[in-house]
Amino acid sequence: MPEIHSLLLEKRVFKPDAAFAKQANWGPKKVAELRRLAARSPERFWEKMAREHVSWFKPWRRALDWKPPFAKWFVGAHTNVSYNCLDRHVTGENAWRRNKAAIVWEGEPGDSRVLTYGDLHREVQKFANVLEAKGIKKGDRVAIYMPMIPEIAIAMLACTRIGAPHTVVFGGFSADSLRDRILDVGAKLVVTADGGFRRGKPIALKAAVDEALTGAPGVASVVVVRRTGEPVSMREGRDAWWHDLMAEAPASCPPAKLDSEHPLFVLYTSGSTGKPKGILHTTGGYLTHITATTHAIFDLKEDDTFWCTADVGWVTGHSYVVYGPLANGATTVMYEGAPNEPGPDRFWSIIAKYGVSVFYTAPTAIRTFIRWGDEHPNRHDLSSLRLLGSVGEPINPEAWIWYHRVIGKKRCPIVDTWWQTETGGILVSPLPGAVAAKPGSCTLPFPGIEPEVLDAEGRAVKAPQGGFLTLRKPWPGMLRGIWGDPARYKEQYWSRYEKVYFTGDGAHFDKDGYLWVMGRVDDVMNVSGHRIGTMEVESALVSHPAVAEAAVVGRPDDLTGTAIVAFVTPKTGAHANANLREALRGHVAREIGALARPAEVRFTDALPKTRSGKIMRRLLRDVASGRETVQDTTTLEDLSVLARLHAPDEA
Numbered sequence: 001m002p003e004i005h006s007l008l009l010e011k012r013v014f015k016p017d018a019a020f021a022k023q024a025n026w027g028p029k030k031v032a033e034l035r036r037l038a039a040r041s042p043e044r045f046w047e048k049m050a051r052e053h054v055s056w057f058k059p060w061r062r063a064l065d066w067k068p069p070f071a072k073w074f075v076g077a078h079t080n081v082s083y084n085c086l087d088r089h090v091t092g093e094n095a096w097r098r099n100k101a102a103i104v105w106e107g108e109p110g111d112s113r114v115l116t117y118g119d120l121h122r123e124v125q126k127f128a129n130v131l132e133a134k135g136i137k138k139g140d141r142v143a144i145y146m147p148m149i150p151e152i153a154i155a156m157l158a159c160t161r162i163g164a165p166h167t168v169v170f171g172g173f174s175a176d177s178l179r180d181r182i183l184d185v186g187a188k189l190v191v192t193a194d195g196g197f198r199r200g201k202p203i204a205l206k207a208a209v210d211e212a213l214t215g216a217p218g219v220a221s222v223v224v225v226r227r228t229g230e231p232v233s234m235r236e237g238r239d240a241w242w243h244d245l246m247a248e249a250p251a252s253c254p255p256a257k258l259d260s261e262h263p264l265f266v267l268y269t270s271g272s273t274g275k276p277k278g279i280l281h282t283t284g285g286y287l288t289h290i291t292a293t294t295h296a297i298f299d300l301k302e303d304d305t306f307w308c309t310a311d312v313g314w315v316t317g318h319s320y321v322v323y324g325p326l327a328n329g330a331t332t333v334m335y336e337g338a339p340n341e342p343g344p345d346r347f348w349s350i351i352a353k354y355g356v357s358v359f360y361t362a363p364t365a366i367r368t369f370i371r372w373g374d375e376h377p378n379r380h381d382l383s384s385l386r387l388l389g390s391v392g393e394p395i396n397p398e399a400w401i402w403y404h405r406v407i408g409k410k411r412c413p414i415v416d417t418w419w420q421t422e423t424g425g426i427l428v429s430p431l432p433g434a435v436a437a438k439p440g441s442c443t444l445p446f447p448g449i450e451p452e453v454l455d456a457e458g459r460a461v462k463a464p465q466g467g468f469l470t471l472r473k474p475w476p477g478m479l480r481g482i483w484g485d486p487a488r489y490k491e492q493y494w495s496r497y498e499k500v501y502f503t504g505d506g507a508h509f510d511k512d513g514y515l516w517v518m519g520r521v522d523d524v525m526n527v528s529g530h531r532i533g534t535m536e537v538e539s540a541l542v543s544h545p546a547v548a549e550a551a552v553v554g555r556p557d558d559l560t561g562t563a564i565v566a567f568v569t570p571k572t573g574a575h576a577n578a579n580l581r582e583a584l585r586g587h588v589a590r591e592i593g594a595l596a597r598p599a600e601v602r603f604t605d606a607l608p609k610t611r612s613g614k615i616m617r618r619l620l621r622d623v624a625s626g627r628e629t630v631q632d633t634t635t636l637e638d639l640s641v642l643a644r645l646h647a648p649d650e651a
Ligand code: WTA
Pocket: 269, 314, 315, 316, 390, 391, 392, 393, 394, 395, 416, 417, 418, 419, 420, 421, 422, 442, 503, 504, 505, 517, 518, 519, 520, 526, 529, 530, 531
């Protein structure tokens, strides 16, 4: 695997500060004890987490039922996610949290709202009653397509209260992408808004829902939050305003006592085929995993203000904007808009305004901030910060050092957290009071997690050799399958090696047992921390009438991590010119969403293929990134194709 080797020779080590370690939820002694317990039995360790961090209506009979690749955690137990996020903070010994801020929300135009645990508890019960009044029952699916406003969390929690699995679709996805997901999951109801604010402008959402629903007759009801005040069309009998329904809704709705394995949500993510996969997560194991990791890795204390900048439409938003912080009774910050609206210092002004103490963002954002200049953070009081986090892609050591110096003022530990939509919660990360950080490494596995780096034959490689990142043992937050497609679940994750979960990432351990993740080794690109399948973009391109064939690859980009490059063979008669290039970029944005818009479209009269007809992606990657083609090209069907690809593109 020549492509998987580490270019990083980072030597710096940042030990936990003694004062931080002393106050940490998990200090060095506790971590050592928990690691010993987990090494003896991961199940005993997770049972301890489940007892300490989650409230159950009924205990489990067995911690784990493992019939590879299908896991059941806390078998026979009953619980409820909204109960854990709300009720237990407004009753009993923690009843005082009723008046603690649960969600501190800032709209892009500068408006703000604070919902206490008492407020959120009331709103969620009311919306749960709205859902029931609309005929939503336990097991029915609800699609959520909303901006970053508190109602998105209310809608999700209300679903969990009655046992209706939700599927949140990121507001940046197109009407077509929304329709695909609604159809695949079989949603009966959609919660949306007229729109949201982004870069100073209202962005319409309801119009996309209307378009999506033209091909989705199974959706009987749409609930619309008024956010921007822009005009929308409301279809009689199907569409209703959130505020009208909430005004009528009864205030009380008891939480359903759900089986630990009851489906909690389905979240779509890109894979190596054209169709996104509906990743299924269930109740008790997921809740245990994200509640414990939030407590231990973000070291949340009663008086912390936690801000994870992810959109709730991604797994990071599910686990660490909504469920993890709320299950811990913490204050979670939500921001609606862009980081540079009205100016490039918006994030730092939010940190100063609310006294954010724990801040969690993505390397692509950090690299952008570096480019915008130190003067923007330096203008604001960031002294409330005490811990920083990173997620979504490998963080390059220079970005890590900048984050540490300019944002953390060399005081704040950094947790570089590796995980995936499929893993539900963080699997590899420093424990900030106990594990020394090395910039660029996500460091050591969480207790109970045992990643292995394997070669193509399934043998563990020796450090520091690279290979495929895998997991052999189940963990409570793991995906339970792909919605409606158990065969694809096996084939996607469990077929490369027998009884081993394949992450799709390349990685290596160093001599200290630190994990260095190098990025995807499958046909998935990581663009600004968002997963996009090459095949998805290809099928969007070939759906354009002027395109005969298309191949899409990623090339390294300083800012976004990966940039999308499309090689397109136009149909005979189509004019391969700048107009078509722009039309194709726009077409992909309309088909999938703006996040998938190719950075570059290159026209070619043929694509390089092997004799068996497979597109040679490695070669295209080399061409796209301007690397000399080192690959053996003897299997190329037509060598002249290679020459043409390298030739300057005049069109
Ligand atoms: C990448 C986001 C290196 C990785 C939570 C993974 C990372 C994919 C890190 C999952 C990290 C995420 N270091 N790479 N700290 N965090 N990744 O499903 O390639 O959107 O497979 O989940 O992001 O992306 P997803």
